[in-house]
Amino acid sequence: MSDSKLLRGTMILTAATFISKILGLIYIFPFSAIVGQQGLALYAYGYLPYTVILSLATMGVPLAVSKFVAKYNALGDYYTGRRLFRSGMVVMSITGFIAFLMLFFMAPVLATLIIRDPSELQGNSMDDIIFSIRMVSTALIIVPIMSVIRGYFQGFQSMGPTAISQVVEQIVRIIFILSLTFLIVGVYQGGIGLAVGFATFGAFVGALGGLAVLLVYWFKRKELLNRQMSESTIDHQIPLKSMYRELISYALPLSFVGLAIPLYQLIDLFTFNNALIASGVRQEEAEVAFGVFSQSAHKLILIPVALATAFSITLVPTITKSFINGDEDLLRSQITQTYQIILFLTIPAAVGLSILSFPAFGVLFGLGDVEIGGSILRYYAPIAIFFSLFAVSAAILQGMNKQKYAVIGLLVALIVKLLSNYLAIYSLGALGGVLTTYLGYTISIAINVWAIGKFANYNYRFIVKRLILISIFVAIMAFVVVIIKHVLELVFPMTNWTNTLIVLIPSIASGGLAYFFLTVRSHLAGQILGQRFSFLRWKKKRTEAQ
Template sequence: MSDKQLIRGTMILTASIFLTKMLGLIYIFPFQALVGPTGLALYGYGYTPYTVLLSLATLGVPLAVSKFVSKYNALGDYRTGQRLLKSGLIVMTVTGFIAFLLLFFLANPIANHILDPNDLKGNSIADAVFTIRMVSVALIIVPFMAIIRGYFQGHQSMGPTAISQVVEQIIRIIFILVLAYFILEVFDGRMATAVGFATFGAFVGALGGLAVLLFYWKKRAPSLQKQIDESTIDHQIPLRKMYKELFAYALPISFVGLAIPLYQTVDLMTFVPAMRELGFTQDVAEKYYGTFSQASHKLILIPVSVATAMSLTILPTVTNAFINNETDRLQRTITQTYQIILFLSIPSAVGLMVLSEPVYAALYPGTPNDLAVGSEILRVYAPVAIAFSIFAVTGALLQGINQQKYAVLGLVLGIVFKFVFNGIFISLFAATGAVLATAIGYLLAISVNVWAIGKFAEFNYSYVLKRFMLILIFSVIMGAVVAFLNYGFQQLFPLETWLNALLVLLITVGSGAAVYFNLSIRSGVAGQILGDRFTILKNKK
């Protein structure tokens, strides 16, 4: 495969991941307007355990299958990859069905743990059970798709995966919004019914994604079969040995990918009960939970998605440089990856902190109380976006240098801390205690990752630390300007209407971006990090 094809494939997949994540972030705004914070909490009751079981059912299969198939294709053995696909489809169907049964029958215990059957306010246990069981159906089909995507990627064909992911997300979002609107606004149905059917959108979207993959399979089957027929080598690897190698690739990838879902699972099981112990009624506790786990969480994932998507094009170079013992190229790539993440995530987090009120008022219109709760949580939660970004990238870097066990170790330490202290912190600091437990857990994990990269890649952090300090200074200056403008414009346009909030947000965000990039360009930092091939980023003295 040529470098040009590799770059093209990487960019296609990166673009699809970014588009899919952005669509997943944006739809929550109109959905929250329809179902409210309590509806978002109910939605989270279904999707959080679904995400965990989906990760366990697929076990990082797409990337692992991609590596496996690519390895044996390079050796001229196309039959081994085909055997993996045939047996893998059966295995994934079985694991998907087992995951579906687990979530379906665990729905009642999960709902009873989260909710108080004696509290008639907020969501009922029956509503939570219905929602969890509706989303569980998607587990039957999604793992099956994962192995087909991995097989295509192993053949260096990124288009089927990219297009199927985007189609799956678009169909899911259309189904969620249209069905919720008709149930609530046209048929005057219950909010819980709308949320339950909305989670069923995961299954409907998966059908659309599978249809795309089957279309590509039919289209490319002749050429794939020709490769197999012309294959001169067949390693005749026993299935047991084949899956042992596959899981050696997949397990670390799967576990690191479970980071956010595992943290959210701890919150799912402890947040509402801990808030009730503080004296909050169930409906108020659920409002805080929905705001924290869905609305605010989706917002802070915006800078995480941007930073991670931009750095993905650099990460494949790490593996290549490490394997070929190209020390200088490895150091440059790690440095560049860190710089991109910090350059994008730090100012985004500072902006979300300073503008938490207009951001929440513009994107999640609601009552003054909803605004107060949402902006408070978002202000505290925003800096965690930096930790999410750094953990994702350092975990990928460790995979690139074959030290992924340290990413797993860091994740375990962080999750254990979150599990032990989440309830304690909530009892001390209410809803913001859950944010604090997440932040410290991620900092522990990042500390392990950063240490391991320094040790095994022999990476010197002195330059990155200097760049971090400079970016932080620029972000603080930007934050001060934005805070001043935010205060002034709120005197002219109080956040009492959606239009006022949007106007304040557009002016302050635009001004903040102008200040940050002006400082970055004049100092030469933007050109050094993003590449001075862009004329506008060149330092003009």
């Protein structure tokens, strides 16, 4: 794939992912205002098991199908990809329905694992937890089918259908969630459990919207796709059994690696509340902390991670092509390009969010839970860098057919997280869960980085130099933000929402301007992002002209 095609696909998915993440962040504010942090915890009780079951049902299908189709398209065989598409639609319909039945009937068992002895006076009841899990399970009937269609389009390096369907799916889901919860709680004075249950059902409604978009794209492009298939220069005539064996060899590692964040959260789901309650914390307080940890703070952190997610999607087919063609120079260039952008964008975002954790949480989620929310966010925010590096490094290994190393790293990390999480939370409170997440991701990233260096013959010297320079600029930015924040707090104590907003906005602006000025004046921004934003290179061009 040409660099321009890589950039185009990346920019489309980046824009869509950012829009989706921002919408997912924005809706949390009114949603949390309606149901509270305990309501967010209840939402997580349903949504996290659904996410894991969904990944098992789809088995990494979008990326696996994308990789499979891209491989055979590059060989001039469009027919094999179409056969996989047709068969995959049938298989995913069946596995999706089976997954729905599993989650629906497992709901009572999962509920007892989340909170072993719930107190209905202080926290969410067992019936509320079961209801939320069962309502979200319905989405499993539709989402697996979408995964096949998205993967097929991505195999043609067409990212538009995936991007647009993701945004539409999110918009439909959010409108449904906010409308229903407001009506249930605000108008009809219904319970939080009923409102959150219908909120989780929004996953099904949103999936209908996303599927409608994909079907529109399919019927618009069907004639072109059929013509490409008829013009295929070769037909490998691979039996379905062999085809699925190859697909599963891609899909199992892809599915497992794609489950990284949900699996970490699943471990927290089954240990967080129980560990805090065992240490003497009331259920209500434990659920508030879990709501912050798994939803509020987590949503904020995922914004800078959105870029890494977009890159991980586009990298698999492009790196696969470079790897198959034996173009090592292009492969290393793609790796360098990706690492630079991830570090350039996520490090300042994560550090800034950590410094401004209290005013950011107070403005976005209210001052009622700002102490626990700001405290968790302060220490949890830098995990965005780890999430991003893991997503990108795992995607690179997948593209090189070395995904087993990403799987090994993740397995080791999850075992460490599982063995240490309960004790860490029991001893350190909510921050224990943060600590074990850092520990696990450090292990995974170390293994991924080593494997890339070994099998891509990649030298990290240049990236280390870039990291040092970016870190220096971020340190200066952080100093500016701390000073501005401290001065503003002296004049505007953060005792009400307005003062907190006055502290937050100038602090963000000063940090952003400082980092922008330093990186543009040093030409770092132009060297990393110049191909995307030509204005970043104008000073360099003017200097060269003189």
